Amino acid sequence: MVKLKWGLVGGGEGSQIGPAHRLGAQADGLFTLTAGALDHDADRGRAFAQDLGIASDRAYGDWAEMLAAESAREDRVDLVTVATPNATHFEITKAFLQAGFHVLCEKPMTMTVAEAEEIVQTVAETGKICAVNYCYSAYPLVREMRRMVTDGEIGxxxxxxxxxxxxxxxxxxxxxxxxxxxxxxxxxxxxxxxxxxxxxxxxxxxxxxxxxxxxxxxxxxxxxxxxxxxxxxxxxxxxxxxxxxxxxxxxxxxxxxxxxxxxxxxxETGGLRWASEQPNQVLYTPLNGRTQIIEKGEGGLSDEAARLSRVPIAHPEGFPLAVANIYVDLAASIRGQPHGALPTAxxxxxxxxxxxxxxxxxxxxxxxxxxxxxxxxxx
Amino acid sequence: MVKLKWGLVGGGEGSQIGPAHRLGAQADGLFTLTAGALDHDADRGRAFAQDLGIASDRAYGDWAEMLAAESAREDRVDLVTVATPNATHFEITKAFLQAGFHVLCEKPMTMTVAEAEEIVQTVAETGKICAVNYCYSAYPLVREMRRMVTDGEIGxxxxxxxxxxxxxxxxxxxxxxxxxxxxxxxxxxxxxxxxxxxxxxxxxxxxxxxxxxxxxxxxxxxxxxxxxxxxxxxxxxxxxxxxxxxxxxxxxxxxxxxxxxxxxxxxETGGLRWASEQPNQVLYTPLNGRTQIIEKGEGGLSDEAARLSRVPIAHPEGFPLAVANIYVDLAASIRGQPHGALPTAxxxxxxxxxxxxxxxxxxxxxxxxxxxxxxxxxx
Amino acid sequence: MVKLKWGLVGGGEGSQIGPAHRLGAQADGLFTLTAGALDHDADRGRAFAQDLGIASDRAYGDWAEMLAAESAREDRVDLVTVATPNATHFEITKAFLQAGFHVLCEKPMTMTVAEAEEIVQTVAETGKICAVNYCYSAYPLVREMRRMVTDGEIGxxxxxxxxxxxxxxxxxxxxxxxxxxxxxxxxxxxxxxxxxxxxxxxxxxxxxxxxxxxxxxxxxxxxxxxxxxxxxxxxxxxxxxxxxxxxxxxxxxxxxxxxxxxxxxxxETGGLRWASEQPNQVLYTPLNGRTQIIEKGEGGLSDEAARLSRVPIAHPEGFPLAVANIYVDLAASIRGQPHGALPTAxxxxxxxxxxxxxxxxxxxxxxxxxxxxxxxxxx
Amino acid sequence: MVKLKWGLVGGGEGSQIGPAHRLGAQADGLFTLTAGALDHDADRGRAFAQDLGIASDRAYGDWAEMLAAESAREDRVDLVTVATPNATHFEITKAFLQAGFHVLCEKPMTMTVAEAEEIVQTVAETGKICAVNYCYSAYPLVREMRRMVTDGEIGxxxxxxxxxxxxxxxxxxxxxxxxxxxxxxxxxxxxxxxxxxxxxxxxxxxxxxxxxxxxxxxxxxxxxxxxxxxxxxxxxxxxxxxxxxxxxxxxxxxxxxxxxxxxxxxxETGGLRWASEQPNQVLYTPLNGRTQIIEKGEGGLSDEAARLSRVPIAHPEGFPLAVANIYVDLAASIRGQPHGALPTAxxxxxxxxxxxxxxxxxxxxxxxxxxxxxxxxxx
Structure with a gap:
C-alpha cells in the first residue's frame, strides 16, 4: 500500500497545532509529508519544511505558491491540511478545493456564515473532501457512544x-x-x-x-x-x-x-458520560441498572471503535492519536474505502x-x- | 451541661427525612427527643413517639395539640423541628414561632413568597430563631470555603x-x-x-x-x-x-x-471545587499554582471547620453529620454561644x-x- | 422501645476515640449514656461525665469503682465500652465480663495471646457478649461484600x-x-x-x-x-x-x-474493591464483564446492608456511623434480635x-x- | 534533518507490540521504516513489509537474511528493533550488535542471566547502543519523578x-x-x-x-x-x-x-504517586503540606519532561507516545545529541x-x- 502524499499549510515552528497534525498524519504510516508552506515568513517556512524532510522543490514560501506548483504536478499531494491563522482558513481552503485537492481544515472553517456557505457550495461543486478538524469526535469511545445512541441503546x-x-x-x-x-x-x-x-x-x-x-x-x-x-x-x-x-x-x-x-x-433508557482528560473510558448507566465502565479496547465494542485504537485495553491513547484517527478516516475516504463519520464542511x-x-x-x-x-x- | 429538649413535628415512621433529623439532633448528645407529633395518623404518631422514648404525655396526636400542650408547660421544648409535608411548613412554623419556640424548618420554608415574608416578619417580631435546613452548608469544608472566599483567599x-x-x-x-x-x-x-x-x-x-x-x-x-x-x-x-x-x-x-x-x-486568584458525594475534600487551585487537595481534619483549617468535624483526617463524615452540624449550631445559638452561619428565615x-x-x-x-x-x- | 443503658470506661476529654463511641452509641437513639469512668484523673472524669449528662452517682472516679457500683445496682448498665489505653483492655474487659456485663472492647483486645485466650475463655464461661471494635466491618457495603462472597457470587x-x-x-x-x-x-x-x-x-x-x-x-x-x-x-x-x-x-x-x-x-468469577475513604461505593467486576459501581442504598442490596444505612443512595455515611452500626448490632444482640456478624473475642x-x-x-x-x-x- | 533509517525484526501482521513500535518510530518523523523481516513466515513477512512501504529488496524473509544484506549495504539501517518471540531476542540482538547496528530490544532481553551478561559484554565491545523497551520509563512525568528524586526534592x-x-x-x-x-x-x-x-x-x-x-x-x-x-x-x-x-x-x-x-x-520530605492508566498526572505530597496535582505540560517542569510531550497541558498523551519517546531518545543518542536516560542492556x-x-x-x-x-x- 503506497503512502498518500500530504501537504501542510501553516503549522510552522512554534505552532501549537502543527505537531499534532504532523504526528496525526504520520503516526500510522498512511501519509508522507511531501509538500508544505509552513510559515508566513517564507524563508523560515522553507527551511523548516526541509528540516522535516520535505524536498526543497516542494518546500514553498507561501500557500499560493504551493497551490500553483502542486496543481501543476502530476504527483500532486493527495491531501492538504490548512492550519493557518483563523482568518485565512476560508480563502486557502476554498482555493485548494477549487483546484481539486482534498482538504482538512482547522476549525473554525471560516469567519462568517456566508463564507462557510461558500465552502459547502464549493464542496458540492468539486466533489472533493473537506473535513474540519473536530478531532474529539474521532476518539474510539466517542464513536462508540455515537453508535450506541444511533442503535437506540439508551433510548x-x-x-x-x-x-x-x-x-x-x-x-x-x-x-x-x-x-x-x-x-x-x-x-x-x-x-x-x-x-x-x-x-x-x-x-x-x-x-x-x-x-x-x-x-x-x-x-x-x-x-x-x-x-x-x-x-x-x-x-x-x-x-x-x-x-x-x-x-x-x-x-x-x-x-x-x-x-x-x-x-x-x-x-430514556440509559446515560453516558465521557471526559477528554480520560478519553479511554465511558461511564454507561442503563435505566434501573448500575453504572458500568466501558474501556477502550474491551471485547465486544464496534468494529469502528476497534479499528481506531492501536494498543490493548487500558493502555491509554490520547489526543494526538484522536487527530491521527481523523487522518485514518481521511486516508480511507480518499481511497474510497469504508470509514467512520468525518466532520464535514x-x-x-x-x-x-x-x-x-x-x-x-x-x-x-x-x-x-x-x-x-x-x-x-x-x- | 444539661441537654436541650427537642420536639419534632412530622418525621414519622417511613419518613425519608425523619431519621436524619433524629440522628442529627441526638448524635452529639446535645438534644433529647422530648416531645413529638410525628404522623398525620394520630395513633400511629403517638405510638411511634413512645417507641422513640418520648413520654406518653408528650407523644401528641397532631401539631396543634403539641403546640397547646408544650406552650402550657414550664419545661417546654427548646427547639421544634418541622418536617411535615411542604404545604404545611408555613402554618406550623409560624404558629410555633408566635408561641415563643425556636424552630428548625425543613425546606421549602413556605409555598409562596407572601408566606415567606410573613415568617421573616414573625421572626423579627418574636426574636426567636427560625433556621431552614439547608444542611449542605454545614459540612466543615463548605464552611471552610465560605471562610476562604470571605477572607479574600481566591480574590x-x-x-x-x-x-x-x-x-x-x-x-x-x-x-x-x-x-x-x-x-x-x-x-x-x-x-x-x-x-x-x-x-x-x-x-x-x-x-x-x-x-x-x-x-x-x-x-x-x-x-x-x-x-x-x-x-x-x-x-x-x-x-x-x-x-x-x-x-x-x-x-x-x-x-x-x-x-x-x-x-x-x-x-480572580483561585478556584475551589466541592462535591457532595465526597464532602471531605475540596480541590483548591491558586492562580498560577497547582491544584491542591484540602482534607477535612487537616491542620490549619479554621476553628469552625475543626469544630464541626468529629473524627480525624480522612475518616469520612457524611450527610447525617452535616444535619447534625445544623443542630450543633442551633444548640450554641439557643444557648447564646458563638456559632457558625445558620441558614435563616x-x-x-x-x-x-x-x-x-x-x-x-x-x-x-x-x-x-x-x-x-x-x-x-x-x- | 426503652433505650439500653450504656457505660463508658475511658474516652475522656481530648480522647481521640471517645467521640466516635459517644456518637456511635447515641446516634440512633438506642443507648443512653448512663454511667462512666472516663479519665485516669478521677475528678476530671467525674466532671466530664456530668457534662455529658451522666447522673452524679454514676459518674465514677475509676473503672473499679464503676464495676463495684454498677454490679450492685438493679438498673445496671446493659453494655460497657472499654476505650482506655491498650495495656489496660485485658484487665477491665475481663472484670466486667466476669461481673456479668456485655462488653465492647477497643482494639487490641489484649497485649498478649495468653490474655486473649483468657478473654475467650471468660466469654465461654459467662455467656456474655464481648465484641471488639473492628468497626470497618460494619459499613453496609462491607457487609454486602461478605454476603456476596459467602453466597458464591464471585466464586x-x-x-x-x-x-x-x-x-x-x-x-x-x-x-x-x-x-x-x-x-x-x-x-x-x-x-x-x-x-x-x-x-x-x-x-x-x-x-x-x-x-x-x-x-x-x-x-x-x-x-x-x-x-x-x-x-x-x-x-x-x-x-x-x-x-x-x-x-x-x-x-x-x-x-x-x-x-x-x-x-x-x-x-474465580468476580472481583471486588472497596476503600475506606469512599466507603459508600464498591467496584464489582464479573468475569468477562464490565466493572460496575455498587452504591450504598441502591435497590436490591441485602437486608443487612439496607438496615445499616440511614439516608438515601449517594448521601454519604461515614466512619462514625460505621461505629454506630456496631452499636446497632450490639443492641439487637443484647435484645436477642437478629443481627449481623459482630467482631467477637x-x-x-x-x-x-x-x-x-x-x-x-x-x-x-x-x-x-x-x-x-x-x-x-x-x- | 534527514530521517534515520529503521529496520524492524518481528512485529508482523497481528502482532500485539508491532503497531506500537511502528507508531513509536514514525510518529515524530524521526525514522523511516526502511527494512524489515517481519514474520516467521517469510512470504507473509515480505508482503506485509511492502504493504508498509518497505522497498521489495529490503523486505526480507528472515532476520539472518536481513542481517547479511543490510550489513553489506552502504545505506544500512541506523537502528534495528527486535520484536520477535522472547526466546529469540538474545540471538538476534547479539548478532546485530556484533555487525555494528544499534538495537532496541523488546523485553525480556534474554532468557538467561548468562545470555544477558553476553549482551552487556557485546555492547562494551562494540560500542553500539542496545536499549531495552522499558517504555513506561519514557513518559514525561516518569522522567520528571526521576528528576525530582535525583534532585532531592522528596529527600x-x-x-x-x-x-x-x-x-x-x-x-x-x-x-x-x-x-x-x-x-x-x-x-x-x-x-x-x-x-x-x-x-x-x-x-x-x-x-x-x-x-x-x-x-x-x-x-x-x-x-x-x-x-x-x-x-x-x-x-x-x-x-x-x-x-x-x-x-x-x-x-x-x-x-x-x-x-x-x-x-x-x-x-523523607515528600511522596509521589503515578499510575499508568492516567499517565499525565502525578500526585506530589510534600511533608506537612497538601497533596498537589502535577500535570504533564504545566509550566516549570524540567526540559526533559517538556521535550517528551507534544501537545498542551491536559491533552492526554498515552502509551504509544511513551514508546515514541524511546525512539526520540534513540534518535538523539544515535546522532550524538543530548538525550534522557534510556533503558540499557x-x-x-x-x-x-x-x-x-x-x-x-x-x-x-x-x-x-x-x-x-x-x-x-x-x-
Missing part, C-alpha cells in the same frame, strides 16, 4: 449536558500577553471569544454523538476579566431537531479546570452559524434564536 | 458553577408511582418541580459560600418525561450583588448521576422568591428577572 | 489484597512528639508498631469479607525512621484456610496517603496471635509461620 | 510501593487458549510467568525513578489457577542499594484491574537476574536472596 435522547472549561486565561495580569489578547479582541478573533474557541467543540460533539442537529439556542455571555471585549465565559442552552434539550457551559477563567471537556448524554457551516447566532442571543438578553445557517433552516 | 469571585442532578426520576414507567408523581404535579408540588426540590439547594449554596446574594436570574425549564407538568430539568443563569456570574443546572433524569451536587467557585424567603421568579422567567422564554423578594429589592 | 476466592497506609508519622522531626513516640517504643506499644495499629484492621477485614481464617503468614517489617524500634512499614503475605492467597501492606510513612485502607477480593484473639506471629516471622527473615493462636490450630 | 527515599496487576488471565476456562497458555508453561515462557511478564516493568521502574539499584529481594509466588505451572500472582519485597525498602505486587487474576501499573515513592541484565533470583526465593519459602547478576554484585 430517545432527552438531554445532553456538556462543558469545555479551563482556567488558563484566568490571570488578569495577562491582559497584554499576545498569546491571549487576540482571543478577546473582536478585531482579531471575530464575534466570539471562548465560545468560538472551545465551546464550539462541545456543541459539535453534542450533534455528533446524538447524530442530530442543533436547531435553536439561547446564550448568556460574560467577560469576567475587565480588559476583555469578547466573552471568556458562556452558557448556551439549546434544542435539537429530535427534541433533545442541551446545556453547554464553556469558560477560560475556571481556575482548576485544566481541560474540562466532558459530555453527558441522557436517554456542513459541520463547519453549522458551527459558524451557531456561533454567530449565540452572539446575537447574548446581545439580546438571551432570547431564543434559530441556531442554523439560512441554507439549512428548511431541513 | 473577587468571578463565577460560580453548580449543579444538583440525579437520575432517580428517569423511568417514564414510574409516572404513576406516588412517591414521584406529586413532585411534578402543580396541585401538590407548587409552581416548580426539580428546581424547587434540588436546584434550590445549589442556589442557596452559591450565596452561602460567596457570602453574597443572587439578584437576577433567567431560567430554561424542560419536562423531558411526557407525563410531567412541572420541570424535571432546569438551567438557571444568575448574577450576584457583587457581580459574580452564576450557572446552575439541576435534573432528575440524569441517568448515572446519583447525587450530583457539586459547586465550583472561580475567583431570610435565606428561606430568598429561596422561595428565586423559585417563583425562575418559573416566571422560564415561562417568558428565559427573560432576565429580579431574583429577590419584593421586601429585599432595595437592598 | 472461590483466589486472592485478597489489602493495605492500610498513611503518612501521618512520616516526619522524622516528630520523633519526640509524645502523640507518636509511644507507638514505636516496645515498652509502651508492645511487640508491633504499625502492623498492630493499622495493619491488623486490614487482616481482620480479609477474614471478615472472605468468611475465612488466616492460617499462615510471613512478614517483612521495616523501621524507616531511624529513631524507631518498632516497624513503621510492613508487608505481610498470608494464606487462608480455604486456600486464598493474601497480601497486606501497611505503612505510616506513606506521604500522600491519608487513610489508605482498601481491600480487593479476587475470586475470637476475632480479637486471632488478631493478637497474628500480630505476635508476624513479629516472629519478621525477626526470622520472613519465614512462614502459623498465624493462629495455639487453641485454634487444630481447627 | 532520601524510604520506601517504594509498586504494582502491575490485571485480571485478563482470570478465566480458568481459558486454560487452553493459546494466547495465554504459553505464559504459564515453563517450556515456553521460561522460569517465571506473571513476574517476568509484568512485574519486571514495575521493578525496573522502581530503580529508574529512584536512580538506584535493587540489591536483595524475597518472593512469594502463587499459581491461583490450577492448570498453571508458573505463577500468576507474586509479591516481591526488595531492598535498594541506598537502603530503600520496596514492595511489588503483580497479578494476572486481579479481576477489575485493567492495567493496574502504579508506583508510589515515599521519601545493563537494565536488561539486572531484570533477568532479578527474575531468576525471585524464582529461587519463591521456591525457598521466601528466603532473601541477592537480586543482582554475578557480574554486578561487587558494585
Amino acid at each position: 430517545k435522547v432527552r438531554l445532553v449536558v456538556t462543558n469545555f472549561s479551563h482556567g488558563h486565561h484566568a490571570d488578569a495580569a495577562d491582559a497584554d500577553n499576545p498569546r491571549l489578547r487576540w482571543r478577546y479582541d473582536p478585531a482579531m478573533a471575530g464575534v466570539s471569544g471562548q465560545f468560538a474557541d472551545c465551546g464550539i467543540h462541545a456543541l459539535h460533539m453534542a450533534g455528533f454523538i446524538c447524530n442530530d442537529q442543533v436547531t435553536a439556542l439561547q446564550a448568556d455571555f460574560a467577560s469576567t476579566v475587565a480588559s476583555r471585549t469578547l466573552e471568556d465565559d458562556a452558557m448556551v442552552n439549546f434544542r435539537m431537531q429530535g427534541g433533545t434539550v442541551g446545556r453547554l457551559w464553556t469558560s477560560s477563567v475556571a481556575l482548576g479546570r485544566q481541560h474540562g471537556f466532558d459530555i453527558q448524554v441522557f436517554g 456542513e459541520d463547519g457551516l453549522r458551527s459558524i452559524a451557531a456561533i454567530h447566532q449565540a452572539v446575537i442571543s447574548a446581545r439580546d438578553d438571551g432570547a431564543w434564536v434559530d441556531a442554523r445557517p439560512p441554507s439549512l433552516r428548511g431541513q | 473577587k469571585v468571578r463565577l460560580v458553577v453548580t449543579n444538583f442532578s440525579h437520575g432517580h426520576h428517569a423511568d417514564a414507567a414510574d409516572a404513576d408511582n406516588p412517591r414521584l408523581r406529586w413532585r411534578y404535579d402543580p396541585a401538590m408540588a407548587g409552581v416548580s418541580g426539580q428546581f424547587a426540590d434540588c436546584g434550590i439547594h445549589a442556589l442557596h449554596m452559591a450565596g452561602f459560600i460567596c457570602n453574597d446574594q443572587v439578584t437576577a436570574l433567567q431560567a430554561d425549564f424542560a419536562s423531558t418525561v411526557a407525563s410531567r407538568t412541572l420541570e424535571d430539568d432546569a438551567m438557571v443563569n444568575f448574577r450576584m450583588q457583587g457581580g459574580t456570574v452564576g450557572r446552575l443546572w439541576t435534573s432528575s433524569v440524569a441517568l448515572g448521576r446519583q447525587h450530583g451536587f457539586d459547586i465550583q467557585v472561580f475567583g 431570610e435565606d428561606g424567603l430568598r429561596s422561595i422568591a428565586a423559585i417563583h421568579q425562575a418559573v416566571i422567567s422560564a415561562r417568558d422564554d428565559g427573560a432576565w428577572v429580579d431574583a429577590r423578594p419584593p421586601s429585599l429589592r432595595g437592598q | 472461590k476466592v483466589r486472592l485478597v489484597v489489602t493495605n492500610f497506609s498513611h503518612g501521618h508519622h512520616a516526619d522524622a522531626a516528630d520523633a519526640d512528639n509524645p502523640r507518636l513516640r509511644w507507638r514505636y517504643d516496645p515498652a509502651m506499644a508492645g511487640v508491633s508498631g504499625q502492623f498492630a495499629d493499622c495493619g491488623i484492621h486490614a487482616l481482620h477485614m480479609a477474614g471478615f469479607i472472605c468468611n475465612d481464617q488466616v492460617t499462615a503468614l510471613q512478614a517483612d517489617f521495616a523501621s524507616t525512621v531511624a529513631s524507631r524500634t518498632l516497624e513503621d512499614d510492613a508487608m505481610v503475605n498470608f494464606r487462608m484456610q480455604g486456600g486464598t492467597v493474601g497480601r497486606l501492606w501497611t505503612s505510616s510513612v506513606a506521604l500522600g496517603r491519608q487513610h489508605g485502607f482498601d481491600i480487593q477480593v479476587f475470586g 475470637e476475632d480479637g484473639l486471632r488478631s493478637i496471635a497474628a500480630i505476635h506471629q508476624a513479629v516472629i516471622s519478621a525477626r526470622d527473615d520472613g519465614a512462614w509461620v502459623d498465624a493462629r493462636p495455639p487453641s485454634l490450630r487444630g481447627q | 532520601k527515599v524510604r520506601l517504594v510501593v509498586t504494582n502491575f496487576s490485571h485480571g485478563h488471565h482470570a478465566d480458568a476456562a481459558d486454560a487452553d487458549n493459546p494466547r495465554l497458555r504459553w505464559r504459564y508453561d515453563p517450556a515456553m515462557a521460561g522460569v517465571s510467568g506473571q513476574f517476568a511478564d509484568c512485574g519486571i516493568h514495575a521493578l525496573h521502574m522502581a530503580g529508574f525513578i529512584c536512580n538506584d539499584q535493587v540489591t536483595a529481594l524475597q518472593a512469594d509466588f502463587a499459581s491461583t489457577v490450577a492448570s498453571r505451572t508458573l505463577e500468576d500472582d507474586a509479591m516481591v519485597n526488595f531492598r535498594m542499594q541506598g537502603g530503600t525498602v520496596g514492595r511489588l505486587w503483580t497479578s494476572s487474576v486481579a479481576l477489575g484491574r485493567q492495567h493496574g501499573f502504579d508506583i508510589q515513592v515515599f521519601g 545493563e537494565d536488561g541484565l539486572r531484570s533477568i537476574a532479578a527474575i531468576h533470583q525471585a524464582v529461587i526465593s519463591a521456591r525457598d519459602d521466601g528466603a532473601w536472596v541477592d537480586a543482582r547478576p554475578p557480574s554486578l554484585r561487587g558494585q
